Amino acid sequence: MKREAINSLLARRTFLRKIGRAATCAGAIVAAGALGVTKTVAAKGESSSSGGSFPTKDYDWTKHQWAFGVDATKCIGCLRCVEACKRENDVPGDAHHFRTWVERYVYLEGDKRARIDSHHDPVNIEASGSEREFRFANRYQGAKVEKAFFVPKLCNQCTHPACVQVCPTGATYRTQDGVVLIDHKYCIGCQYCVQACPYGARFYRPKERVTDKCTWCYHRITKGLEPACVEVCPVGARIFGDRNDPQSPISLFIRNNRVQVLRPETGNAPNVFYVGIDKEVS
């Protein structure tokens, strides 16, 4: 072998050795950096959750898994839930902004499809006399009603929420205890989530330029209270509780009834369980 060739091989070997050392050093630096980052993240975690439990001192979200039940066979359509929700959550006063609502399904004799109305139907607004009060008009008094029922609706707090997936700013998210919330400071009001929700549960607050929706009264349930709509329901048509507790009202409701969810085919995996609704309800 020629001396030149040997020399070039040696040079190549030294070069590779140098590269290897450089890579090791770089790796070490990156690792150290990463360690530093993890430490800062951990420090952040401590700073925002006071005393170990999150999100509040007395409430640990890892210990709960909330769910909601609706027994449509009990609902009388008094709309106290809609009124209470508006007051509790400071929802705009007019009839067209709401976090929860009640639908009335009426099949008249000979009808193939249900007639559906809700509190913001003009006839019902007229019956209540104001957009700030809610009442179902007795509009089918003379008609031959074959079948009729009321269905309360609200955000389904889905396990795989489409609204969260589409949010471009991380302003909406699912908490560890199973509630989808909106960070109004990060919401830019693009309303992509309003369109993404298959249940029409979200709405836009024009004044604040943010979207809004039912939170199962997160500020109440984290204090051991029931959501406002459940609290005021006079007939027990709304059921709320912790699925981690086998004796909670919702666990019993799901266990003792044949429940269903709305639009299971969308893959959102909703967490509001219904009893006594018809095939047309979705």
Add this chain to the structure above:
Amino acid sequence: MPKHIVRLIVLLVASGAVALIAKWYFTVESFYEYGHYRAGSVPEIAAQEPVYKTARYCQSCHSERHAQWSANNHKSVTCETCHGAAQGHPEKGKLPIPADTVKLCTLCHEAMAGRPGTQPQIALAQHSGGQQCKVCHNPHAPKIAAAVIKVTGDVAAGRQRAAACASCHGPEGISPNDTWPNLAGQSAAYLARILAAYKSGDQKDVMMTPLAQALSDGDVRNLAAYYASLTCRTIPSTARIGDAAAGKALAKNCAACHGATGTAGNPGWPHLAGQKAGYLVNVLKAFRGGLRKDPMMAAVVRGLSDADIDNLAAYYAVQSCRP
């Protein structure tokens, strides 16, 4: 390496570094802590103050009301369902006591397609004659607990015992004068309730109290059954008082309990059709003056003038007691 390529690489690296620094600088502390969102917003949302305070909050001051409410049929309807959210009460003033109870109560109780059959419902036009619900119903204990007990007595034994009553109430339960009431065909549950009230002293009358005190509980039931079994008769009153036509308009307010023409649907309440006008006037005035005590009647007669009472009595006195 050509110079322009080097420049391009330097530019790319520099802008990448700027982007990373910008991201580090603008991303708030708690972002990414639990996911792609600002963890700090969760405690912010959780810190909101509840507006609806629950019945337990009300109980701390209104324990008496709470006790009555929680023992009765409306116990599933919380305080705040009717009175509104308690936030700011009592510091910032009173909570409303709903004045228009027709508007409030019909939210749940108006008969409507879609309401489950277990929900008590009324057809408003046929129920109260436009009166407020709270005239008859106590919203905290809504069920009208008049004596709807089925009275079972021995008619024959009652007839024997009734000999003592005949001098005033007539041998066949039809009173000979305008002051004493007819008893024939009256509801047994009502008769038993009133006799028991005289006996216990809840209701007082110079004549009736000593007579009723001499009766046993069995006598009360037998007498009630006997008089209920007799046939009533409408005898035109000799005393010409009041205007029956004007009374008819007023009587709409009484129809929910005493029936449109004075024949009560509920056995706990007396039939008024064909009753003596003078007696009706006295009784209504006794309710108005508080001599006879009944919370429901007291509320109903409060607004009646002497002329109204005369008219009502005249109306009921001439109604046929056999529907």
